Amino acid sequence: MTSLALGPSPAAVAEEASLAALLRCCVREVAGPRGQVWHAEPYVLLRVADTLLRVRTHGGLALRFEGRPEWLELGCWQPLSADRLVGLVEIELGGANEEFAAQVGASRDAMTALLAARRDARPPADPWLASEQELVLGHPFHPSPKARDGGGWLRYAPEAHAxxxxxxxxxxxxxxxxxxxxxxxxxxxxxxxxxxxxxxxxxxxxxxxxxxxxxxxxxxxxxxxxxxxxxxxxxxxxxxxxxxxxxxxxxxxxxxxxxxxxxxxxxxxxxxxxxxxxxxxxxxxxxxxxxxxxxxxxxxxxxxxxxxxxxxxxxxxxxxxxxxxCRPGVTPLLSGALAVSAAPPADPVRWWRAYVERVAPPVLDAYLSHGVVLEPHLQNVLIGVDAAGQPVEAIFRDLEGTKLVVGRHDLSGVPGRVAEALTYDAGGGWDRVVYCLMVNHLAEIAAWIAGAGPTRELWAVAGEVLAGYAATRGRPRPLSDLLAGAPLPAKANLSVRWARSADRCAGYVPVANPLAVLS
Structure with missing residues (x-):
């Protein structure tokens, strides 16, 4: 049975998670593109609305924080709150979204309610279903990861073990x-x-x-x-x-x-x-x-x-x-749950190599050889582990996010609106694949395995796996660029929420490729 009685209160955990998620968005989408992020060990500093912020980080591209973020006021560092950061973001972005603060607050309230409900709830006995219900704090790079409209949702919430x-x-x-x-x-x-x-x-x-x-x-x-x-x-x-x-x-x-x-x-x-x-x-x-x-x-x-x-x-x-x-003896587990709830493997490098081998090559080959855009983010992939906990299968799901590359499939017999919803152009499809696979997925799993340590060795192993696959396909240009360290596209969740646009209209911002230092 889940128990948080000895830890921080649900409200405190929800505040910390809300602040961290919005701060990551600021690094990636607000301060970063304006050249207002820099390192001053052991801190990362950034400026939002002419206010200097700092926080200790680890996890590389996943940008995990240690300790409380702070802001500089009259020469003294003060604890930063989620509400204060919301205000800074509103100033920085022009204050044109009157819904934004409420959405961040609603997300924080939802986290608080979910954490409180889990105190007395029993998770499913099925390990797969239990893993499905672990994403209590939501997307780590979303300004309101648990915001949801309507009332009466708690009794149906997976995070509450419903x-x-x-x-x-x-x-x-x-x-x-x-x-x-x-x-x-x-x-x-x-x-x-x-x-x-x-x-x-x-x-x-x-x-x-x-x-x-x-x-x-x-x-x-x-x-x-x-x-x-x-x-x-x-x-x-x-x-x-x-x-x-x-x-x-x-x-x-x-x-x-x-x-x-x-x-x-x-x-x-x-x-x-x-x-x-x-x-x-x-x-x-x-x-x-x-x-x-x-x-x-x-x-x-x-x-x-x-x-x-x-x-x-x-x-x-x-x-x-x-x-x-899954074949007999293999247990499916949600990849996203590994990054937030499981203990890292005893032999992290061996486990990671097996994980990357299961997940990455079929995703890349679906695009390159078949013109199919899978959406392998952490909620769309289940990893099948054997009795020793070693990754042996990767299970891909949710066809809503799966698309066909325009020009590589005959859709002449498909109704126009259906065909439109089923397709990406080649560039947009590649961006989606690389974002989901590298930024949303592998970066988070690498940060989980590495803990507070560096992720460089893990990315060296991932580079070997990707290079091996690229060699079997004649090193096509997209893979060559990826292995050479070309910047990666990261989905701009803050920007799309601020603009109140459809998710399909979300753009990308460039982020550092962890393979770059290896090339």
Missing amino acids: SFPLRLLGVRHDVLAEAGDTGTLDELGPVPDGYSALPAHPWQLDLLAAELAAPLADGRLIDLGRGSRMAVPTSSVRTVYEPAIDRCLKFSLDVRITNCVRKNSWYELAGAVELTRRLRPVFEELSAGFPGTRWLPEPGYRSADLGTRLLEGLGVIIRASPWSV
Whole structure:
């Protein structure tokens, strides 16, 4: 059972995490691009809104902090608070976003509530599901990593070790909308003749109550009550594991969580099935070339054809479970959980080499050889470990972020809006791959393994793995540039939140490539 009784209070931990996340954003997106970051050992100093800040750091690109950040006031260093930093950011960026301070505060409040709830909650016995529920503090480079709209969310929060039965609806056949392989949903429970089973997230139904009243009253939908088993939410909040059918189900909440409104748009429902069909032969080749490569297909979706709002709002995407794709004796664990909750391996260099070998080459080859942009950030990759805890498999998931490179796939038979949502141009696709793989993922895992020590030896090993793969492909230009130390693209989460733009519109800022000192 999780217990924080002997440690800092939930409010204190939430304040520290909120401050650290926003300060990292300032280093990367505000002060850094303006040349206002410099090192004065043992500190990193930066200037925001003409105010000098300092903090001790380690972890290289992951930018982990030691001790409390400070600001200089009348020649004396004072403890920095998250609220003060918010004010400095607002001044620096022109004060044009009246929502920003509230979003940072809401994120901090959510962390406090989650940490308090975990004190008396029991994590799942399943090690995979337990790892899914470890991301209490959220994205380390996001200004409001746990911000979420709407109320009533805590009872459904994975970070609070929630579990709950799904609701089961019946959809009359004349208004049934579905594609792909959906038969597994019919195993969730008996439904009357003329209807098909449609699982629903309880929070989703609360949010759609007004729109559901009419179809429930006239019989186009029927409420069949609660499911027979407790479903377990995974790290993405709206995707749950349903043990009754051994599937993950991705629901449509239509709630903003961090950057994105989390819903299954109609074109994303169709796109998941289309991508699953196209990616099967790709992953067969990747698995043959890189043993241990796995993926979680999304073979079907089901909803109700009751107008766009309910088509999207009730839409559920079926996804394979990780246990169903791992070979016997292999335990899947969320990569993001390793970076925040697990003890570093006893033989860190050997473990790291195996980890990079499992994760990096198939991601790069998907892009270079197949024109497929995977999104291998820490929440989209599960690492399969053997009985000794050694990485032996990498499981890639979430087709919403997976794209096809324009010009390398025939999409002539795909509806225009669906095709648009499925594609990146070549440059944008490469930036996404490199950001997710190098900056979001490997940098965080390297910092976890190294602790307060340097990460140089780990990056030397990663460079060897990447160079070995590059040699098998004739050292294509993108890989040559990467190995030569070209700056890496880092997603600008603060900038996109400040501009209140869609996540797909997020830009990048250049950050130092840890392979540069090795070339």
